[in-house]
Structures are given as structure tokens and as C-alpha cells.
Amino acid sequence: xxxxxxxxxxxxxxxxxxxxxxxxxxxxxxxxxxxxxxxxxxxxxxxxxxxxxxxxxxxxxxxxxxxxxxxx
Amino acid sequence: xxxxxxxxxxxxxxxxxxxxxxxxxxxxxxxxxxxxxxxxxxxxxxxxxxxxxxxxxxxxxxxxxxxxxxxx
DNA sequence: GCATATTGTAATATATATGTTACAATGATG
DNA sequence: CATCATTGTAACATATATATTACAATATGC
Numbered sequence: 001x002x003x004x005x006x007x008x009x010x011x012x013x014x015x016x017x018x019x020x021x022x023x024x025x026x027x028x029x030x031x032x033x034x035x036x037x038x039x040x041x042x043x044x045x046x047x048x049x050x051x052x053x054x055x056x057x058x059x060x061x062x063x064x065x066x067x068x069x070x071x072x
Numbered sequence: 073x074x075x076x077x078x079x080x081x082x083x084x085x086x087x088x089x090x091x092x093x094x095x096x097x098x099x100x101x102x103x104x105x106x107x108x109x110x111x112x113x114x115x116x117x118x119x120x121x122x123x124x125x126x127x128x129x130x131x132x133x134x135x136x137x138x139x140x141x142x143x144x
Numbered sequence: 145g146c147a148t149a150t151t152g153t154a155a156t157a158t159a160t161a162t163g164t165t166a167c168a169a170t171g172a173t174g
Numbered sequence: 175c176a177t178c179a180t181t182g183t184a185a186c187a188t189a190t191a192t193a194t195t196a197c198a199a200t201a202t203g204c
Contacts, residue, residue, distance in 0.1 A: 025162070025163085026162070026163060026164080028162080028163080028164090029161080029162055029163080032161095032162090038160095038161065038162085039160080039161075040161080040162095041161070041162095044161090044162090
């Protein structure tokens with residue numbers, strides 16, 4: 001599970017196309033981000049958060065993996 | 073105020089050079105991000121967060137501006 | 145004043161995020 | 175089945191994030 005964009009988007013009843021328009025990118029970009037195949041820029045992440053009414057942590061946070069401090 | 077990278081970095085006693093090495097970029101990239109002249113990728117944002125032991129919201133969140141809901 | 149560490153910044157090159165266009169796959173609905 | 179909405183994805187072009195190299199500016203310690 002890469003991020004929560006898809007879940008968040010559906011949560012506010014937006015299609016990829018609608019979300020794309022609101023954040024100023026193309027539908028393909030949204031699709032690829034949801035699929036975890038793109039590494040979006042911070043600005044785009046923020047725009048998406050605003051559009052789905054969530055925060056960066058809620059949509060994009062990923063716990064640090066391979067930690068030697070056993071926190072995951 | 074663009075982001076909290078500089079404050080967070082100083083908070084864990086790292087120089088730009090040291091932070092850059094830990095997150096796998098060059099010092100210049102860190103410098104420009106701190107200056108608000110770069111729009112870093114999500115992956116880099118996450119790496120920085122791990123390095124300074126904070127979350128995306130703590131380091132990179134920016135309240136939505138120009139809101140018609142008077143929240144700022 | 146001189147050497148060193150840290151940071152700011154510029155020019156050019158490279159990698160990659162994103163756009164453009166197009167087509168395929170799926171699901172709903174007639 | 176045909177049609178439409180939605181989504182996945184591919185090829186190529188463009189914009190930009192980042193690297194590389196280099197030099198300047200500031201602060202600290204000699």
C-alpha cells in the first residue's frame with residue numbers, strides 16, 4: 001500500500017478526472033500516483049490534500065521501513 | 073515561512089551536508105529546499121522526515137491559503 | 145589577517161515528474 | 175449487445191528536480 005490517494009478521493013466522491021482538474025494536473029498523473037508508480041512533488045501532494053480535505057500525514061505518510069529500532 | 077526543514081535539521085544537530093548524506097542528495101538540494109526555492113518530491117520529503125525524526129505534517133504542511141472559509 | 149566550516153548560489157548536465165495523445169479494459173446502464 | 179463513464183497504460187515531448195562543479199559570503203578559531 002503506497003498511499004491513500006484513491007481512498008481519500010473516493011471518500012469525497014471525486015473521479016480521477018475531477019481530482020486532476022482541481023489540483024491542476026492530468027488524469028494520468030493522478031492514476032499513476034494512485035498506482036504508486038509516480039513520486040509526486042510536495043506541491044502536488046499538498047494540492048491533493050486540500051482537494052480531499054486531509055493532511056499530508058493522512059494521505060502520504062509511510063512509516064520508515066527497515067528500521068533497526070524495531071518500531072515497525 | 074515555507075517549511076520547517078531548517079528548524080528540524082538544527083533540532084537534531086545536523087549540518088546541511090550531513091542531512092544531505094543521510095537522505096541521499098547533495099547539500100545544494102537541501103539548501104534550496106530550506107530556502108523554499110525547490111519543490112521536493114514526496115520520497116525526499118519522507119527521507120528528510122525520517123532523518124529529523126518528524127512527520128510530513130510537522131515539516132512540510134502548509135495551510136491552504138486564499139480559502140473562502142476564513143480559516144486563515 | 146588567515147584557515148576552516150557552513151551556507152548561498154550560479155551554470156550546465158542529467159534524471160524524472162508531468163503533459164499530450166491515444167488506445168485498451170472494466171463496469172454500469174440503456 | 176451497444177454505449178458511456180471511468181480507469182489503466184504506452185510513446186513521445188516538455189518542464190523541472192537534482193547532480194556536478196565551482197565560487198562567494200559569513201562565522202569561528204588560530
